[in-house]
Amino acid sequence: MIKKTKGIVIHYIKYKETSIIVKIFTRDLGLKSYIVNGVRSPKSKSKMAFYQPLSLLDLVVYDKENASLNRISEVKLSTPFHKIPFDYYRSGTAMFIAEVLGKSIYENYHNEYLFDFLYQVVVLLDQEGINLGNYPIAFLLETSRFLGFSPNNAVEFFEQVHPDVNDSSYAIEEKQHFTQLLKAPFNHEIRIPASIRRKLLDDLLKFYSIHLETFSEVKSLEVLRNLM
Structure with a gap:
């Protein structure tokens, strides 16, 4: 057919x-x-x-x-790119996103809502005026919603990612920025230090591995870290 x-x-x-x-x-x-x-x-x-x-x-x-x-x-x-193929940061981010998706969804997996969201964020990656530094973190946060395991708040998230840490003051700054992104992930005005972005990215990938049995090491992460 x-x-x-x-x-x-x-x-x-x-x-x-x-x-x-x-x-x-x-x-x-x-x-x-x-x-x-x-x-x-x-x-x-x-x-x-x-x-x-x-x-x-x-x-x-x-x-x-x-x-x-x-x-x-x-x-x-369907929508030709004007920036992604010619910008190291955008092409590296695209490689990272594609690899994460390849490890998160399986053959014949069908989700029109996830597709529509992904289509929009890929178009966004090709546009001016976005916060490229926060983009991979925002992508992971929003995609987790469509995959069914989005964290409700920062406390819940960090308890899952760092269950061995009992100190409630752990990574206060990281929690504050995480809460900002949870409310408005693609808000280009949110500024986060590079060191915090790296920690959040690592924690979100760990979060994915907790919830998805097939989720394995993301090889393009090292490239993205160098770009960040």
Whole structure:
């Protein structure tokens, strides 16, 4: 069956000499894997740029029930990027977000509300006037809501992440900034010192690993740390 849908690229792996297998989180079908033949060939009519992390696509796909791999009939950019591919910080952040998503959702996982949110925040990442330093933390906080394990407050969050710490004064500054972001994650006016941002990012990734059994080490974190 042929279906039209929008999609967000999660990642791809090389397959044979000129092909790839790409995971795409689609709005209508969930997370799907597609084989794209010959795309890495110099003569290919398709473009590898379509399949970079977080690319926003309009797709026409073949969707066979119970098939582990499907094929793409037509593809075009839904919203072309103007900044992400040309900005080290934005491209590094995109790589981080895509990797986190790849570790947080599973094959055939379908959530239109999460898709719509992700589409908006990817578009936001490509715009001026955002707080890039806070962006990865804001992304983790808001995405946890759609995945069903968002913390209600700073106390609850830090008790889960640091259960061995009984001192209520632990990381007071970190808790204050966390509370700010919990109320308005993408507020570009919230200023947080780089050292606190690093701690919050590490704690949020630990929080994800507590709630998601499949969540493992995020390899792109080191790149993001260097950028932060």
